[in-house]
Structure formats: C-alpha cells, structure tokens
Amino acid sequence: MSENSMSSTVISPENIAVNRFGYGARGDELAHAKVDPKKWLSSQLQVIEFSDKQPSSDDIFVAHAKFQKQKKLMKQQQKQAQDSQAQVVDKNKIKMIKNSARKTYVKMSAASLKQAITSDHSVSWRLLDFFSNHFSVSTSGRLMVGLSPTLEREAIAPNLLGNFADMLLAVEQHPAMLVYLNNEKSFGANSRMAKKRKVGLNENLAREIMELHTLGVDGGYSQTDVIELAKGITGWSVIRPKKEHGTGFVFRAYGHEPGARTLLGKKYAQRGIIQGQQMLRDLAMHPSTAKYVCSKIAHHFVSEKPPKSLLNKMQKTWLNNQGNIKQVMLTLFDAEEAWLASPQKFKTPREFVISTYRAIAPNRINDRALLNSLNNLGQMPFNAGSPAGFSDDESDWLGASALMARVEWSSLVSTQVKRINAEQVMATALGSSISQNTYQMVIRAESRQQASTLLLMSPEFQRR
Numbered sequence: 001m002s003e004n005s006m007s008s009t010v011i012s013p014e015n016i017a018v019n020r021f022g023y024g025a026r027g028d029e030l031a032h033a034k035v036d037p038k039k040w041l042s043s044q045l046q047v048i049e050f051s052d053k054q055p056s057s058d059d060i061f062v063a064h065a066k067f068q069k070q071k072k073l074m075k076q077q078q079k080q081a082q083d084s085q086a087q088v089v090d091k092n093k094i095k096m097i098k099n100s101a102r103k104t105y106v107k108m109s110a111a112s113l114k115q116a117i118t119s120d121h122s123v124s125w126r127l128l129d130f131f132s133n134h135f136s137v138s139t140s141g142r143l144m145v146g147l148s149p150t151l152e153r154e155a156i157a158p159n160l161l162g163n164f165a166d167m168l169l170a171v172e173q174h175p176a177m178l179v180y181l182n183n184e185k186s187f188g189a190n191s192r193m194a195k196k197r198k199v200g201l202n203e204n205l206a207r208e209i210m211e212l213h214t215l216g217v218d219g220g221y222s223q224t225d226v227i228e229l230a231k232g233i234t235g236w237s238v239i240r241p242k243k244e245h246g247t248g249f250v251f252r253a254y255g256h257e258p259g260a261r262t263l264l265g266k267k268y269a270q271r272g273i274i275q276g277q278q279m280l281r282d283l284a285m286h287p288s289t290a291k292y293v294c295s296k297i298a299h300h301f302v303s304e305k306p307p308k309s310l311l312n313k314m315q316k317t318w319l320n321n322q323g324n325i326k327q328v329m330l331t332l333f334d335a336e337e338a339w340l341a342s343p344q345k346f347k348t349p350r351e352f353v354i355s356t357y358r359a360i361a362p363n364r365i366n367d368r369a370l371l372n373s374l375n376n377l378g379q380m381p382f383n384a385g386s387p388a389g390f391s392d393d394e395s396d397w398l399g400a401s402a403l404m405a406r407v408e409w410s411s412l413v414s415t416q417v418k419r420i421n422a423e424q425v426m427a428t429a430l431g432s433s434i435s436q437n438t439y440q441m442v443i444r445a446e447s448r449q450q451a452s453t454l455l456l457m458s459p460e461f462q463r464r
Helices: 013-020 029-035 037-044 057-080 084-118 122-134 142-159 164-172 175-180 192-196 204-213 223-232 273-284 287-301 308-320 325-334 349-360 367-377 400-416 422-430 436-443 448-456
Strands: 236-238 249-251 261-263 266-268
Touching: 013 029, 013 037, 013 422, 029 037, 037 122, 037 325, 057 084, 057 142, 057 175, 084 122, 084 142, 084 349, 084 367, 122 142, 122 287, 122 349, 142 164, 142 175, 164 175, 164 204, 164 273, 175 236, 204 223, 204 273, 223 261, 223 273, 261 273, 266 273, 287 308, 287 325, 308 325, 349 367, 349 400, 349 422, 367 400, 400 448, 422 436, 422 448, 436 448
Parallel strands: none
Antiparallel strands: 236 249, 261 266
C-alpha cells in the first residue's frame, strides 16, 4: 500500500472525477463521466434531500424531556415499592426508554450512509460528509446520541451549496452544537441573569468557532478575541421542554452580555442576537477563514499537500463570491492542479465502506451491520470524540492493525454478498485505471471470495 506500489498507475480523468471527487463508481457512472469529466462533476452538485422520515431535533428534545420525567417518576416509585419484582420491571422500562435514543441514532446514521451508497450524485454526499466532519459533534450523553445526526440534516445539508456564512450561522445556532459545546449554559457576567443567579461565561463554542470552524489555529486571533466572541453569543441557548413551550434554539436576552464588543479590531455595537450573528458573518468572510476552509477542502478532495496555486484560486473565488461553496467547488473542479493522474489520497474507513458497497451493489444492507463495519474500522459516525472531527490524514488510517481490519472486513463482505463477480466489479469501480499486476491477481484467484477480497484491498481501490 506504499506510494511506490501506485507510482506506475495512471488514473483516467473519468476515474478521477468519480473516485477522487465522488464516493466511487456505481453502475455505468465511469462511462457517463468519460464523455466530459468536468461537466459531469458540475452536474453532481445537487441539493441533498433525505428520503427517510426521521425525528427532528425538536422531536428528540421532547422525547428526552419525557425520558427524564419518566426516569424521575420511576425512581420515586422504586423508593416506595416493597416488592423486589416491581423494581426489576421499572429498571427494564428505564433501559428500554433510554435505548430509544440509540435506535434513533442508528436509523439516522445508517440512512445517511445508504443514501450516499445509492445516490446518483455522490460528490454532493462527499461534500456533506466533509462539512459534517468540519463541524464535528459527538454522541456524548443520551441527548447528544439523538441530536448529533440531526446537525447535518437540519443545518448543513440545506446550506451545502450556498454561502458559508449561512451554514455557519445555522450550525452555531443548532441545538446539537449549542449543547455539545455547552453554550446553552453561557451567560454574560453583567447580564440580568447574572444578577439573579450565579452564572458565567463559557468559552467552548467561541473557541472552536475560531480555531476549527472559521479562522483556523493560525488565523491571527487572540484569547481576547475568543472572550469577545463568547460574550457576543451569550444567551444563545435551547428551549427546555420540561419548563418552557416550544423547542429548538432560543435567544435568552436576559442572559446576553450588554455592551459593544471588539473582535479582530472591529467594533460591534449591535444589541442582542444581532451582535453575535454579525460577528459570525464577518468571520465567514475573513481572509483567514477563506484560506483555512479552502485548504481543508483541497486537502480532503485532492491531496494532503495541495498546490499553492490551487489554494489561491479557491480563496480568490471564496472572497469574490461571498464564500459561496458551490462556486468554490466549481473552481476546484476546473483547476488542472486537481487532476493529477496518480493516486493522491488513501481512503478513510467511511470512504472505503461507501465505495465498496457502491461498486458491488448488494440487494440489501443491514443498518447495524453497516455501522458495526465503521465501528470496527475506527470511524463510527459522530464518534470522533473531539470537535476537531476525524483525521483526514493518511498516516492515521494506514497502521498495521487498521489494514488488518480492512482485510478482515473485505473478506467478510466478499462472503456475505452472494455471487460477487470481481472482474465485473473491477470494471465498474476502476475501469481502465487498473495495473496489470492487480488484474492478474484478481482473475487468477482461487475463489470468488478471494478475488473480491484482493480487489477491495488492491492499491487501486484503496487509493483515489
């Protein structure tokens, strides 16, 4: 799996379009892309719509409030109960209600993966997954187990091809992000709330907005800027269904820090929620944000060391088009620097699993089996465990144990999916971009299982 093993392989333009920018070929996509690879890529940028009907973040908040209420009631009943059998029943009921959040998480996460597998515009799904990881949230605690998958559905997908500022605002005001980084508990020291209760400022969300979501760690901001942004978004919170009517995001004016703020040398004299919103809009259009996010996009889609000329083109488009994500992607597709005819990226577990299922096209994929695959390979959805998200660096996925896990999974899939024709899958997934060595290994394999395992673990399939 070394770079040398792929040095002689030349990737065709259609293969680059489908595999480097998309999630891999299915059906006759390579043939369609071959006609005009760049035009095909442009047509891939489609609005993502989720075909399943899963609970919204509002529904999850209400369900969580009911769970807490039921749990409290059951504990009270347990104290009063004399019969030990009654206590066992109560515990089982609590466990059943608690597990409902996990079931929701499994359904939503698996549904997103399945749509990426079967979609005719997988480039958009790769772009969605990129931003979902950019704005990473994790399933820490029962509420976040249910909330985490809703962030990409409700805040990221609707803004995927629009301006970054709109996506940024939608994300930072989404309950999943607010709860994950504790901003629902952040109140100004001089607010009306602080005069009545002992509350304080929480810098978590502001720090991650600047370090991970916009400017980047080297973006030229200071700790004072973090504090000023944190004050600007005080009062950005979520409804408490047990005590208040409604659901979702709420701005608590009585918790907002009064007064003007100064962020990166610019004064913000706006009052209330508008202050924080304007701060975020300006951050979205800051040159450091254009540099940081464009670098991440190029790193993800093209190469871990993208050419500076490519980055300059993307950043220029960002600044000239109000941070429009679609225009930045079109600039990326059009740039010759993005079409290097040798493999540039090693697939992450998510990319590997999705591209495999797109190539072999099984009749049915079990939800839990799909998520167990990613769990075993080290990339369980919404479980990065850090606001920084999962790594996009080859070195973090290319260890000996990680490769062995891929071999075992490839063998398992080759066994479970009946009658895989490895030669046909090879043509579907890679077309002419296959080395003679790999081709000979696959067609000379002793069994169908061995042939498909060798294909899935080949350098041509593992890299893009």
